[in-house]
Structure formats: structure tokens, C-alpha cells
Amino acid sequence: MNDIRLNNLEVLKKGSKIKDFDSEYSMFKSKINKMLSDNPDCTPILIIITGSSSYKLDLEESDLDGKGVYIQDLDSILSELKIGQANSLKYKPQIGESSENGKKAKEDIVLYELGRYLELLQDNNPNILEIFSSPDDCIVYKHPIWDELVNTLKNSDVLTKKCYHTFHSYASQQIKKASGLNKKINNPIDKERKTPIDFSYVIFDDDSTMNLRSYLEKNKLDQRMCGLTKTSHAKDLYSLYYDIQSAKSFSKHEDIKIREEHRVSKKLSGETMGFGYKGIIKENEENTEISNEIRVSSVPTSEKRMCIMSYNKDGYMTYCKRIYCVLG
Numbered sequence: 296m297n298d299i300r301l302n303n304l305e306v307l308k309k310g311s312k313i314k315d316f317d318s319e320y321s322m323f324k325s326k327i328n329k330m331l332s333d334n335p336d337c338t339p340i341l342i343i344i345t346g347s348s349s350y351k352l353d354l355e356e357s358d359l360d361g362k363g364v365y366i367q368d369l370d371s372i373l374s375e376l377k378i379g380q381a382n383s384l385k386y387k388p389q390i391g392e393s394s395e396n397g398k399k400a401k402e403d404i405v406l407y408e409l410g411r412y413l414e415l416l417q418d419n420n421p422n423i424l425e426i427f428s429s430p431d432d433c434i435v436y437k438h439p440i441w442d443e444l445v446n447t448l449k450n451s452d453v454l455t456k457k458c459y460h461t462f463h464s465y466a467s468q469q470i471k472k473a474s475g476l477n478k479k480i481n482n483p484i485d486k487e488r489k490t491p492i493d494f495s496y497v498i499f500d501d502d503s504t505m506n507l508r509s510y511l512e513k514n515k516l517d518q519r520m521c522g523l524t525k526t527s528h529a530k531d532l533y534s535l536y537y538d539i540q541s542a543k544s545f546s547k548h549e550d551i552k553i554r555e556e557h558r559v560s561k562k563l564s565g566e567t568m569g570f571g572y573k574g575i576i577k578e579n580e581e582n583t584e585i586s587n588e589i590r591v592s593s594v595p596t597s598e599k600r601m602c603i604m605s606y607n608k609d610g611y612m613t614y615c616k617r618i619y620c621v622l623g
Contacts, residue, residue: 299436301324301327302434304435307432310432313348313354313358322359323344323361323404326403327342337408338366338438339363339364339436339438340363340364340409340441341438342361342363342406343362343435344359344433345360348433349430359403360404361435363407364412364426367408386408391404416453418457419457420461427453490587491575491587492507495575495604495605497510497603498604516542516548517547518574518584519572520542521536521538521574522537522573522594523575523590524536533604533606534600535600536594538569538570541568541570541572542569544561544568570592571592572592572594574590589606
């Protein structure tokens, strides 16, 4: 393992809001030591703290992120040399934290091989420029060769017009993320996703209305035992019927013992359990509403309608689009 001495970061610690900075930094150093132990052919020339702590935006629960640059041993890159080329399998453009349980771990610390770093710097990559201009209080380790490199680069016009495009693209992505977060904050999505039932309303004889879900709960009606038929020449207007016999056998609002007794009685008498209405929308085996479509059923002409139901389909479609914009 490379024997390097990491700075104590006392200045950064004084201005940090992290609850237990010493423990967090101790964990950070352990990660660095493990990375270098796993890659003994990589000699670091710079390791810095990046992210919220470097911008004085950290919170009590924040962790320490880091980036850096290293030089890979030439013997390692050129081992098993093929004529005319280096062995690319031995070259390490960057190193990070190891995978955990076969899954890639979140890389809070990433170190770049010097050649790869200069390649990205040439493209004016924002994250790479951050390394180039790191403040002194965020430097965990620095080899003297780094200062020579920085001085050389500063005199070679390292910043070009590419900087405009890379930063503009980066800023646009951040604005897009912030806009999505703003939508989520100012237009919060309900914990439980709504279904067409939440956008349907019962119309009473006196022209008053009630949300369909409230109506079903108030009258202890199971939506699975409901049957809908379309009202002619009326958009998204339905007649609602209720299968009482089927409800006595299967409704969640009925006592389990009563349901079992009713099913046994029906079987013994050879009667059907009900009319087989499809319900208002489809449910899965866990009785979770999973459909985005209203269902219609075949209802005997002798059955008496319970009420008229209006479905605000346009409102539900707008709701679905809003969820897609916020979560997508």
C-alpha cells in the first residue's frame, strides 16, 4: 500500500455542519486506504473533499465525498506488453469504492488516472475543473508534483470555449432537476395513487353530488360487486347497480362467518352466487385497484339502478400526466 499522510482538515471541520465530523472523516480515510491497498500500482498525487462540504452547504446528516488524481506505475501498464501497444487490460482510468455483495456500491470517492484526468480537463468537464481549483481547506493529500502540474496548466490556457458548452449543459440539467423537485414540493403527490374511482361522482335526484369513493364507504358498498352500464348519448355517464347476493358471499364489508354460511347455502340450493358484475375497476389478488379504465357489466333489465355516476375522465388523465412529469 502507498504510505501517504492525510491532512487532518481542522479548518474544514470548524466550518462544517456535519454532526460527527471526526467519525465521518475517519470513515473517509478508511475508504481511501482500502482503495490504495486494493490498487498498489496507483500512486495518488491529489485527494480532495468535494460536494456539499466543499461549498459550505453540508447538513448534519451529510457525508464526505472525494475526488483525486493518481499516477499508475508504468511497469503495471506495460506488463505483458504486446508489440506496438500497451496492455489495455492493465490500465486503470479511474478507481473507486469496491462493489458490495456483487452490486456496485455508491462511489462517494473517485480517483482519476492522470492521463484520463488531463483528457477530461481538456474537455473542460465541470467536475474535473472542480478538482483543478480546489480550496486549500479541502485538500486531504497533495504531492509536490501537483503544484508543478497546476502551474504548467495555468500557463497553457486550460480553459477554452468548450467551457461554455459543458457548463451550459451541466446547468441546464441541474435546472431541470430543480424544476422537477419544485413541482413535487408545490404539487405533492398523494401517498396512495388515485384511481378512476377518485374522479367519479354520484349524482342524486336533487342534483347534489358526492365523490364515488365516499359514497361507497358511507353505504358500505364493495366496488367489486358494482355493475356499470353506459348512459346513451351522454359522455362518461353511467348507471350504477349493486349485486347484493354476490356481496353477501364475497364483500369485505360482510362478516367472514356470514359470507361462508351464505356461500354454503347457495351451493346447497344450486343457486348462483350473483350476477357476476365486473366491478367499477379491476383489482388484483391483494384487493388493490390496478386499472386505469372504468369497467362496464352486463346487467339484467329487472335490476334497479342505485344511482347515476359521472366519471371525470379528463381530470384523471391530467392527474396521470402530472404524476409522470413529477416522477418521470
